Amino acid sequence: MPTPIYIIEEQKLRRNLTLIAGVAAKADIEVILAFKAFALWKTFPIFREYIRSTTASSLAEARLAYEAFGAPAHTYSPAYTDEEFDAIVACSSHLTFNSLSQYERFHERAAGVSLGLRVNPEYSEVETLLYNPCAPGTRFGVTADKLPEQLPEDIRGFHCHCHCESGAEVFERTLGHIEEKFSRWFPQLEWINFGGGHLMTRKDYDVDLLIRLMQGFHERYPWLKVILEPGSAFAWQTGPLVSHVVDIVEDKGIRTAILDVSFTCHMPDCLEMPYFPEVRGAEHGASGYRLGGNSCLSGDFMEYWQFDHELQVGEEVIFEDMIHYTTVKTNMFNGVRHPSIGMLHEDGKLEILREFDYSDYKNRMD
Numbered sequence: 001m002p003t004p005i006y007i008i009e010e011q012k013l014r015r016n017l018t019l020i021a022g023v024a025a026k027a028d029i030e031v032i033l034a035f036k037a038f039a040l041w042k043t044f045p046i047f048r049e050y051i052r053s054t055t056a057s058s059l060a061e062a063r064l065a066y067e068a069f070g071a072p073a074h075t076y077s078p079a080y081t082d083e084e085f086d087a088i089v090a091c092s093s094h095l096t097f098n099s100l101s102q103y104e105r106f107h108e109r110a111a112g113v114s115l116g117l118r119v120n121p122e123y124s125e126v127e128t129l130l131y132n133p134c135a136p137g138t139r140f141g142v143t144a145d146k147l148p149e150q151l152p153e154d155i156r157g158f159h160c161h162c163h164c165e166s167g168a169e170v171f172e173r174t175l176g177h178i179e180e181k182f183s184r185w186f187p188q189l190e191w192i193n194f195g196g197g198h199l200m201t202r203k204d205y206d207v208d209l210l211i212r213l214m215q216g217f218h219e220r221y222p223w224l225k226v227i228l229e230p231g232s233a234f235a236w237q238t239g240p241l242v243s244h245v246v247d248i249v250e251d252k253g254i255r256t257a258i259l260d261v262s263f264t265c266h267m268p269d270c271l272e273m274p275y276f277p278e279v280r281g282a283e284h285g286a287s288g289y290r291l292g293g294n295s296c297l298s299g300d301f302m303e304y305w306q307f308d309h310e311l312q313v314g315e316e317v318i319f320e321d322m323i324h325y326t327t328v329k330t331n332m333f334n335g336v337r338h339p340s341i342g343m344l345h346e347d348g349k350l351e352i353l354r355e356f357d358y359s360d361y362k363n364r365m366d
Helices: 008-029 042-049 059-069 080-090 100-109 169-187 206-222 360-363
Strands: 005-011 052-058 073-076 092-097 114-118 155-159 192-193 225-230 242-250 254-259 282-292 299-307 316-319 342-343 350-354
Touching: 005 008, 005 073, 005 192, 008 042, 008 206, 008 342, 042 059, 042 350, 052 059, 059 073, 059 100, 073 114, 080 242, 092 155, 092 192, 100 114, 114 192, 169 206, 206 225
Parallel strands: 005 342, 052 073, 073 092, 092 114, 114 155, 155 192, 192 225, 254 282
Antiparallel strands: 005 242, 242 254, 242 316, 282 299, 342 350
């Protein structure tokens, strides 16, 4: 097995897909895959057994939807550009504008696509500002006071994103704000997209509450098609990142196990959010080992993990739940060796989906 390596486990992926497909059927909604959290296209044949569509935020993602997933994308971007817009339209079934000015600039070039506006309910319970799309001064969406009473005739839907790995009870409270702010425009619409962040595959997520919320919404607005586009929920807890200890250093009484992976390159959310990943066979605590990455960034480490033994060079260190977001946010800073990507199939066989080498790093600079 090439290491380091991300390993996605087919059995766990199908478990999540089965749950999501069940929710979609019971709630009479469409749940689509957001590429910003998961875009391993070699797994798309599995996804196509359970869902029909995906959501894109760029031309590259829209092309991936159209060419690799085999269906046009539900596309939203904070700002479309002249040189890319026509190509995005060609790959999209739905296209959402972030502002009225972007709508005015581009809508006539989007014939045949169902158009929407992103709206901002000015309410979100996401505490980390880096991930809060409704924070004061946000660049996302149109507030209710800026919308005309009569929407442009070619606007068919609203898009509203307020969550980040949130529970159904958060959605219940958010939904109240969305309806209070925007329900007077609902009779003019055909669909509403409640965005991502609905972590319905987490063990403590109240799936039944989500279904009841959507059933009640349909009773109030039976003409509106409802779309959810979670990312994390699809790949939640579907596989680890396997690394190895390459050295152990000590300074001022602090021991650091240097690994053959990097937090800034391969697990950036750990530093950005930040959050502490789960490490197999270890507990997060006030002392123990720092785990250090192999890049030149001074802060490429996290602290502390306690193991039940002294770590040794060559020993595996396994980071759990490293498929969603992590695999799409990796980078090649420092030319650090990029982890391979593998799939552990239900029959126990490991298929290597991709290995990386010098040419991948060099070609990024061409």
